[in-house]
Amino acid sequence: MPRYPDAMPTSRRLFERGRRVMPGGNTRTTVFIDPFPIYAARGEGCRVWDVDGNAYYDCINNFTAMIHGYGHPNVTAAVIDQMAHGTAFGAPTRSEIELAELLVERLPSVQQIRFANSGTEGVMMAIKAARAFTERPKIVKIEGAYHGSYDFAEVSLDSSPTNWGDMPASTPYARGTPRSVLDNVIAVPFNDIEALRAVFAAHGDTIAGVLIDPMPNRAGLIPARKDYLEAMIEIAHAAGALVIFDEVISFRLGHSGAQGLWGISPDLTALGKIIGGGFPIGAVGGRAEVMAVFDPTRGKPALPHAGTFTANPVTMCAGLAAMQALTPESFAHLDHLGSLLREGITGSLDLHRLAGRCVGLGSLLKVHFTALPVTDYRSVYPGPAERERLDAFHKGLLNRGVLSASYGLFALSTAMTEDDARAILGAIDETLGEISGNSDHGLVARSGAADVTAGSPKNAMDDN
Ligand SMILES: Cc1ncc(COP(=O)(O)O)c(C=O)c1O
Known part of the structure; x- marks a missing residue:
């Protein structure tokens, strides 16, 4: 041994x-x-x-x-084939439409989608989309939940008994996190409907959205209760805010991810990990009305979004092959x-x-x-x-x-x-x-x- x-x-x-x-x-x-x-x-x-x-x-x-x-054979074959044709272009490719179609078909809450290069970026674009759509600054997140490395998503990630307070405090994860970031993120306890109601009663008109992983890994890998998620949608919508599911990990739970198992339709969903077939990826998808913040066809969009390697065809082909095999x-x-x-x-x-x-x-x-x-x-x-x-x-x-x-x-x-x-x-x-x-x-x-x-x-x- x-x-x-x-x-x-x-x-x-x-x-x-x-x-x-x-x-x-x-x-x-x-x-x-x-x-x-x-x-x-x-x-x-x-x-x-x-x-x-x-x-x-x-x-x-x-x-x-x-x-x-x-070494899944379909993924390997798709990547080798794409390598012979070029790995990244300053132009869109058919491959991103194909992966987008598959994901839109699997996720009923997702009518439109955009790709990114990591789950961190997918979550970041989801938060920015909620802000752009509502024109509000704050997000609400679950204490201790991990959502990647965007400053706003990191708040309260490693709160400890020394600083977490009675109601979750907005604690910085990295040294030097600006005060303005902490002021714009409200941490809430998991599966607690009353705490969510109280936060919305106090700050509802400044909240852009609630960010939640339906089974947050670092916060225990405990599934969210269905009635909690239903209440979250109702409370957020009543205040004009959005609900963002981070399914970067939980999408591996089933054909339509955790939202399919729970039967809940969030406004936005962040994806990553498995949808890239082993290559770097992230994505944000959701209701067409919200996703329109990215649309450049009528002038500068509410939320411009780029990325040199975003939706590169190697990742797209690998992701498509991997998802088709699921x-x-x-x-x-x-x-x-x-x-x-x-x-x-x-x-x-x-x-x-x-x-x-x-x-x-x-x-x-x-x-x-x-x-x-x-x-x-x-x-x-x-x-x-x-x-x-x-x-x-x-x-x-x-x-x-x-x-x-x-x-x-x-x-x-x-x-x-x-x-x-x-x-x-x-x-x-x-x-x-x-x-x-x-x-x-x-x-x-x-x-x-x-x-x-x-x-x-x-x-x-x-x-x-
Ligand atoms: C729930 C969740 N969201 C977002 C991320 C960030 O994804 P990435 O590491 O691809 O940036 C992770 C990564 O582990 C994650 O677990």
Whole structure:
């Protein structure tokens, strides 16, 4: 069994080399692991290999973007074909119309759509569109919810007991955030209709929109209640404000995303991640009347929008191929794998008598090491003991050939089989056993998932 960090000498060397030219040795805060991150060499199907030749089941899939894992043949063929014809032009292409048509067909609330290069940009354009449409400055967002790196979307992202206040305070995420940004973002507690009513009663005529991820990952990966979302639409509309769904992650929950599962029609939807087939992408879509803020056909639009690589045909072709391959059967498969893992992890936590919960829906799941009810950002805010446990869980899984997010998130791919899921569950059970100081791997025996060695992470290493 490879042990992090000693079994990763090449990653260590790359980290030292990278540090000379990049703060932190790479370009993403989210992939840093203490003392150094594992550098990836290649991916195939549901597995990735690091630069030292260690293999892992990929349960993070580039932070949820790679819904088909690596090397889906249709995506690869579409990209190779497009490469031969040119990768980006100073002119629109047919490919963006094709991806737009597919997304408009899948999302009944989206009549028109525009592309961007990241989820951050998709959310930013959605916020700016709400401001341009309503001619109002403020947005309302859920405390602790992550929506990318736009200043306004970052407010309250890492509020802590020292600064979050009774009603959520508008706290800065980055040092130097202008006061004007904080003044124009109101944080609210999740799933709390009365708090939303109170905010609108006080500020309704200055609010452009409410931004919500229907299952906010960093705020716990707990689904929003349907009655909360219905009330949100009613309260916002009564004040002349819009509702923006951030489905950058939750679009992987089903054919029409979370809004399809919940049966809710937001005014605007931000997308990203899976719709790019593994290439950089973002998007904002919504009611035609609102999306008209982008329309340049009658002079300068209310919201001009450009971007040198926006809607580049490589991303568009990859996205189209990936989305076409996401059939009702693939969603059923992902749901099945997700349920198997959630139930297995819950059983394993019980078996090892560890205080913890596994939450989520479909292909997304998250482990919280707490015995208390998990309801919102504050309820899952980890203290030092939980942080330590999460770190031990993450590194224990790395040592058993499973790559997950350091904060307990798992995102599955269509490339995984049921055998893969059972092998992952075996590794999780072993890790939880190790954490609890209990080496009894009874979950596997109890669930009847006897032969986890067949597709186990250890065999994955041997494949290398
Ligand atoms: C809900 C949500 N919104 C927006 C973003 C930003 O997307 P990107 O990283 O592509 O900028 C993310 C990224 O993880 C996200 O999870």
